[in-house]
Amino acid sequence: MNPLELGRFALGAILAHPMRSVLTSLGVVIGVAAVVMMTSIGLGAQQRVTQAISGLGSNLIIVTPNFQRGPVSQAAGAGVSLRDADAEAIRKQVADVAAVAPVVRGQGQLAADGANWNTRIEGVTPEYLDARDLTIAAGRMFDEREARQGRKVLVVGATVARELWGDDDPIGRRVRVRTVPFEVIGVLESKGQSGFGQDQDDVVLAPLSAVRSRIVGRRSRGDSVQTIYVKAADEESLDRVQEDVINVLRDQHRIRAGEDDDFQTQNMASILAASQAAVGTFTVLLAAVAGVSLVVGGVGIMNIMLVAVTERTREIGLRMAVGAKRSHVLIQFALESVALSLVGGLIGLAIGVGGAFLVAKLGDWPAAVPAWAGPLALGFSVAVGLLFGAYPSWRAARLDPIEALRRE
């Protein structure tokens, strides 16, 4: 016989009880909607993390002191800080480096024209802009000479400019940073919120030596820095540059073979990969939990299909009496179950996609419905229909025609 006819039989049975069919597929609707929503939200989170991390600068290696250093090297007295000399050494000895930017950090009160603002103060060199992918919106960055001389000039972030001067032009203004007077020479292009919720515009940049002598003060050694940013020339050289940086620094710090580093390096690519993996795991977990409801939906279908087989025992007997083979009955009921599940899957997909966009809109969260959500949802619903329809269909197919016909 024409297999399409079996599909027609299955559809006929489904359409004979529209309400019941809808209720039967409700479990799959909810399951598929949940899976689609969860994966979309997870993927959105992944994109946001990616955005946040790449916002820190591309092809970037971050070198920081390692405070978890072993007792042996501590006894050697090498100290925990990075130094200007380390940055110099990296610049001179490592190939394919686009920028090396040592940073000294502080926090402090800014006072100007009657307004006050507490912000992050970063003592940097001009290369810092390159390293962190920052640009100047107005005015200029200080140059090498100004940096070396420790001139008291400031490049301010957009938030700082707004808080202190509102809409007025900040260029040329005098600011007291912890009582030390500075002059504003530039404003940074806004970078907005970082993905971690930090305002990246709430910062001021000043020459490293000025910050070191005037603001960080005597609390640290005269040539120490907190972080060295190293920007590789391109993505391909990132790993090699990182290795070279490690070797140069071990050399600088006279760390013998077998001893641990007294610093650590992180490259943005590996941070990105690690966070994405973490978010990915989380997403899979969410989807798995949502998948449980899909299983529950499948059990719902199985339940109703078993009822249908009982209800329609006489029909099955009659079909067999006029020539249906066991395989025909099996396929008819399996198709019915798959169709119920598939319709549930389609509705669930629509709800899931809609829900993901709604969450995105309400929660200021990127909506990222993956392209494979559709095929996945439909594949899953077909699988659920087959899996949970198998037993009822088998029960239908193995009925004895005579007994089935006699059933009331």
Place this chain on the structure above:
Amino acid sequence: MIEVRDLRKIYVMGDEELAALAGVTLTIERGEYVAIIGPSGSGKSTLMNILGGLDRATSGDYRFEGEDVAHFSDDQLAEFRNRRIGFVFQSFQLLPRLTALQNVELPMIYAGVGVAERRARAAELLERVGLGARMGHRPTQLSGGQQQRVAVARSLANRPDLLLADEPTGALDTRTSEDVLALFGQLNAEGLTLAIVTHDPEVAQAARRRITFRDGLVVSDERTGVPA
């Protein structure tokens, strides 16, 4: 056409064995019109179901046109029921969701007949049983006699070699019984082989051969020649 030898059907219920058929031997030739009568529980339906390929005997031989039906596989039996046998039940056994036309189409769908052809044939058959004006009706919208005529039309769908009817008039009143009976008479006159189980003397009268059952055995087999 049909050769049955020493056919037995034993039902085991707990410790007891019940022989619904206790060794039936008979032959039915092409073109015959056979009535099977006998008291309730004598094994008439059991025989019909086995002849129609709906059930299997416990032992014994069943040949249909020389084919060994007793050893058919499930699929072969399904095909046998579909192509060779037309079955009419006492309780009509129409599918309630389908129209008269669709009910008649059903055996042809399993036989793989295309839409246009089977629709035409179903309409022709319904016309034939006098239901040309009721093709779109569902079983619940038809009287008992009409339903049974739809069932007869369905049994004829794939041009069977043998029509089996188990008390086809059992649920009908006298007048509608006569209609159905007249239909059987016509079909037999056209060459169709018929075997009908009945309690109705009038039906039995119409047949040209009467086989009487008792306790799972054939106790008499008489030919009455052409009925008046």
